[in-house]
Amino acid sequence: MDALMRLDHRSPEEVKAVIRFAQGDPFWRTNILSVEKLRKQYDQLNAKRRQRASSNDPNRFTAVWSSFNIPPRLAEASFDAYQPTSSEQEKALAKCQAFADTGLANVQEGKGLFLQGPVGTGKSHLVVAILRSILENNLQQFGKPVNGEALAGEPIYEGMHCLTVSVVDLLGIIRESFSADNLKAPARRLLHRARADALVILDDIGAEKPSDWVEEQLYALIDLRYRMQRSTIFTTNCTLKQLESQIGSWVVSRIFEMCEGVKVEGRDWRKQSLFNNSVADADYPINN
Numbered sequence: 025m026d027a028l029m030r031l032d033h034r035s036p037e038e039v040k041a042v043i044r045f046a047q048g049d050p051f052w053r054t055n056i057l058s059v060e061k062l063r064k065q066y067d068q069l070n071a072k073r074r075q076r077a078s079s080n081d082p083n084r085f086t087a088v089w090s091s092f093n094i095p096p097r098l099a100e101a102s103f104d105a106y107q108p109t110s111s112e113q114e115k116a117l118a119k120c121q122a123f124a125d126t127g128l129a130n131v132q133e134g135k136g137l138f139l140q141g142p143v144g145t146g147k148s149h150l151v152v153a154i155l156r157s158i159l160e161n162n163l164q165q166f167g168k169p170v171n172g173e174a175l176a177g178e179p180i181y182e183g184m185h186c187l188t189v190s191v192v193d194l195l196g197i198i199r200e201s202f203s204a205d206n207l208k209a210p211a212r213r214l215l216h217r218a219r220a221d222a223l224v225i226l227d228d229i230g231a232e233k234p235s236d237w238v239e240e241q242l243y244a245l246i247d248l249r250y251r252m253q254r255s256t257i258f259t260t261n262c263t264l265k266q267l268e269s270q271i272g273s274w275v276v277s278r279i280f281e282m283c284e285g286v287k288v289e290g291r292d293w294r295k296q297s298l299f300n301n302s303v304a305d306a307d308y309p310i311n312n
């Protein structure tokens with residue numbers, strides 16, 4: 025391997041990518057069995073790898089999308105499906121669409137969004153819509169993390185990674201992993217992605233039960249993403265005051281440096297659809 029880098033002046037990242045490509049390809053896997061062979065076929069392999077990465081592989085969207093960890097309940101969420109019920113929501117939709125339109129640049133520059141508003145106003149929906157739009161328009165730039173379990177022959181998609189995670193779940197799995205050995209590896213993987221992925225959604229921040237430990241965990245994670253200029257999208261049901269007392273004013277001020285704020289006010293969609301679809305209004309009057 026050293027020869028490839030030293031004598032052939034290849035970059036370590038490229039060599040790694042070419043080796044991964046060769047190992048994942050059913051034909052090359054059985055034909056490249058030595059470093060000499062790899063050096064000889066390197067240019068051809070690299071060309072094939074590039075070609076595959078840039079071709080319109082119909083499975084790529086599904087594979088990459090599934091690595092985003094979108095909750096199944098919101099899997100279909102899109103801008104088209106979002107129906108604003110207030111002028112605030114109209115503005116929120118426009119802001120989110122604008123963010124998605126410059127999505128790649130935002131991600132590369134570490135810019136994020138902070139969606140704040142009452143429960144059920146479509147904050148998580150809008151975030152999923154943003155991700156869908158960014159991925160559709162920049163499919164080749166996004167990849168899927170590989171762990172040791174990748175099957176032979178399974179295509180490897182390289183590119184930026186994106187993770188959606190609820191803050192309550194993230195902290196929950198870290199906490200549980202202290203006393204459950206089988207959770208240590210998944211918790212480590214999840215936390216690693218929350219720290220390192222190019223785009224991370226921290227959903228429902230402020231919903232966790234406050235404690236010094238929680239504040240410390242969130243401080244460490246958000247401070248790291250802030251320093252590394254990694255793009256982060258937050259959603260919260262908390263007012264700013266509540267959030268400051270939940271996670272500390274220092275973290276909140278960092279969030280504001282990293283993000284553009286989006287207020288999402290309006291009716292609770294879940295309640296609304298419950299009343300529209302199944303229950304007589306007279307039985308359960310809506311007061312707001």
Ligand SMILES: Nc1ncnc2c1ncn2[C@@H]1O[C@H](COP(=O)(O)OP(=O)(O)O)[C@@H](O)[C@H]1O
Pocket residue numbers: 097098101105106107108109113142143144145146147148149150259293294
């Ligand atoms: N304005 C809207 N138009 C269409 N669907 C919506 C709207 N607001 C919310 N929903 C739907 O209502 C449910 C709750 O929305 P969600 O985004 O989870 O709310 P929040 O994150 O603000 O609590 C989801 O199924 C979502 O798709």
Ligand SMILES: [Mg+2]
Pocket residue numbers: 147148149227228259
């Ligand atoms: Mg939500």
